Amino acid sequence: MEAALYAxxxxxxxxxxxxxxxxxxxxxxxxxxxxxxxxxxxKWSDETQLFGMPDLKxxxxxxxxxxxxxxxxLDCDFAFLDELFDGSDALLRTTLGPLHEREFSRxxxxxxxxxxxxxxxxxxxRLNNLTEAVLDRFSVQFPAPELGVNDVMRLxxxxxxYEGFEPxxxxxxxxxxxxxxxxxxxxxxxxxxxxLAEVGVKYGYSPRRVRKIARLCRFLAAIDGRxxxxxxxxxxxxxxxAPVTQPEVRDNVIRDVCERxxxxxxxxxxxxxxxxxxxFEPTSKDPKVxxxxxxxAWKSIKGIVPASDSVRTLQAEALAMLEAKHKKMxxxxxxxxxxxxxxxxxxxxxxxxxxxx
Numbered sequence: 225m226e227a228a229l230y231a232x233x234x235x236x237x238x239x240x241x242x243x244x245x246x247x248x249x250x251x252x253x254x255x256x257x258x259x260x261x262x263x264x265x266x267k268w269s270d271e272t273q274l275f276g277m278p279d280l281k282x283x284x285x286x287x288x289x290x291x292x293x294x295x296x297x298l299d300c301d302f303a304f305l306d307e308l309f310d311g312s313d314a315l316l317r318t319t320l321g322p323l324h325e326r327e328f329s330r331x332x333x334x335x336x337x338x339x340x341x342x343x344x345x346x347x348x349x350r351l352n353n354l355t356e357a358v359l360d361r362f363s364v365q366f367p368a369p370e371l372g373v374n375d376v377m378r379l380x381x382x383x384x385x386y387e388g389f390e391p392x393x394x395x396x397x398x399x400x401x402x403x404x405x406x407x408x409x410x411x412x413x414x415x416x417x418x419x420l421a422e423v424g425v426k427y428g429y430s431p432r433r434v435r436k437i438a439r440l441c442r443f444l445a446a447i448d449g450r451x452x453x454x455x456x457x458x459x460x461x462x463x464x465x466a467p468v469t470q471p472e473v474r475d476n477v478i479r480d481v482c483e484r485x486x487x488x489x490x491x492x493x494x495x496x497x498x499x500x501x502x503x504f505e506p507t508s509k510d511p512k513v514x515x516x517x518x519x520x521a522w523k524s525i526k527g528i529v530p531a532s533d534s535v536r537t538l539q540a541e542a543l544a545m546l547e548a549k550h551k552k553m554x555x556x557x558x559x560x561x562x563x564x565x566x567x568x569x570x571x572x573x574x575x576x577x578x579x580x581x
Contacts, residue, residue, distance in 0.1 A: 225252055227443040227461070228364040229302075229341040230403050233436060234323060236308075236362035237345045238468045245345040249304050257396045258301030258340065265311040271318055275328065288331045298328055298335050301397075303342035308358075309349055316358050323361040340400070349469045363436045365468045407446035412438055412453045419484050420458060427477055437461050455490040456497070463529060478529065486531040494528055494535045498542045501525050506553075514553060522546045 228235050229252075237245045253260050263273055272278070276292040283289060297303055308316075322328050323342060328335040344362060349355065359365070417438065424434035437458075444457040462481040466474040482490070504521045506514035525543055530536035 225343070225364065227440050227447060228464075229256065230400055230407070230447065231436075231440050231443040232340050232404075233363040233440065234342045234344070234361055236359070236365040236468065237343065237367075238349060238365070239345075239347070239367055241347050246304075246306055249306075249343045249345060252343065253302050253304065255395055256302065256400070257394050259299070260302045260304065261295070261297050261300035262304035262306070264306040265308050265315070267310055267312060269311050269315055271315070274315075274318065274322075288333075290333045291328075291330065293328075293335060297322060297339070298337055301338055301340050303339060305342060305344040307346055308344040309346040309355065313352070313354050317354060320357055320361065323358075351469055359467075359469065360430070360433070363433070363440065364464045365466070366464055367468060403443070403446050407439075407443045410442040410445045410451060410453060412441060415488055416441075416453060416455065416458050419481075419488070420462075423462065423477065423480055423484070426480070427473060433465070437465050440465070454493055455485040455488050456493045459485050459490060459529065459531070482529060482531050490531040491535050494531055495538060497528070498525060498535070498538045502542045502545050504546070505549075511553070511556075515550070518546065518550050518553065522550070 225235050237248065239245055250262075263269075265273070271291070274297045276294060276296040276298065279290045279292055291298065293299055305319075322337055322339070326337040326339050328337060349359065420434060420438060420441075423429075424431075424437070429437075440461045441453045441457045444460060445451070445453045459481055463478050466477040468474065501521050501524065504518075506517040508514050508517060522543065525539060525546065528535070528539055530539055
């Protein structure tokens with residue numbers, strides 16, 4: 225999601241109801257400077273919900289509908305469109321131009337939109353010629369992570385209250401523009417480009433979609449401060465852009481990419497990342513901050529899709545080691561209760577609060 229925002233691409237989250245999709249989007253945008261427009265779409269929604277009420281004076285005098293636009297999709301930096309596919313086909317059609325060209329045109333009214341990134345959520349998707357075009361506007365598509373047994377148990381016990389999270393730092397517009405400038409200079413090797421092109425052609429990706437994936441890979445590298453795209457970047461973006469509406473195709477894309485990239489050093493890069501994580505130690509003395517640092521490391525390891533059995537084994541060892549370190553950290557905090565509340569040091573809870581990844 226972070227790479228998509230920097231790259232001015234849009235994100236679609238699909239999952240069952242009650243899996244914190246809306247909260248995830250809310251916390252994500254909280255890390256960035258800019259105006260946020262948010263709305264919940266329904267089958268009764270119309271254009272005014274997205275673009276504002278018509279200017280009645282212009283309608284009366286000129287006979288044209290001119291949307292006011294203030295505080296709507298037309299003048300925001302970020303947009304959160306909740307339950308997008310509950311909207312009618314007519315409403316979805318009105319989003320095609322604004323999402324892709326960042327331009328709104330109606331009866332003489334033309335607005336160049338500052339929109340950088342939109343995140344849409346849905347409990348389902350529906351396929352027809354129109355919605356296929358809408359889905360194509362969302363370069364990054366993935367199922368929102370579902371809660372496991374331990375997560376549900378924490379919810380039952382009341383220990384997993386994620387509301388009220390405020391980011392410690394805010395990414396400014398200047399910082400986003402600087403990252404965009406760095407990304408333009410990142411190199412993508414011919415070998416990785418060929419793998420991307422071959423997978424794209426094999427699974428029917430449009431040339432525009434393939435080009436966007438390459439651009440997102442460059443942003444991943446730029447965010448990490450690297451001048452060259454690595455195999456891991458391509459793996460992450462191929463997984464993040466695989467179609468959520470076709471689970472079998474998505475699984476095949478992920479499997480194909482992992483097999484291909486294992487041959488160009490993906491497993492070696494993953495091994496290096498895991499070994500670095502296994503030596504991780506939080507730097508802060510504050511137990512809550514230490515928990516968040518630990519959660520960030522744990523989350524990055526958990527998100528790896530192993531390219532080989534050896535990486536899968538090392539991943540399990542790394543997760544176990546971090547969890548053991550975390551357990552010791554909690555025990556230390558309990559021995560010194562004035563430093564913080566041990567209950568706030570739950571690893572999975574802290575990971576969900578780390579919305580910057």
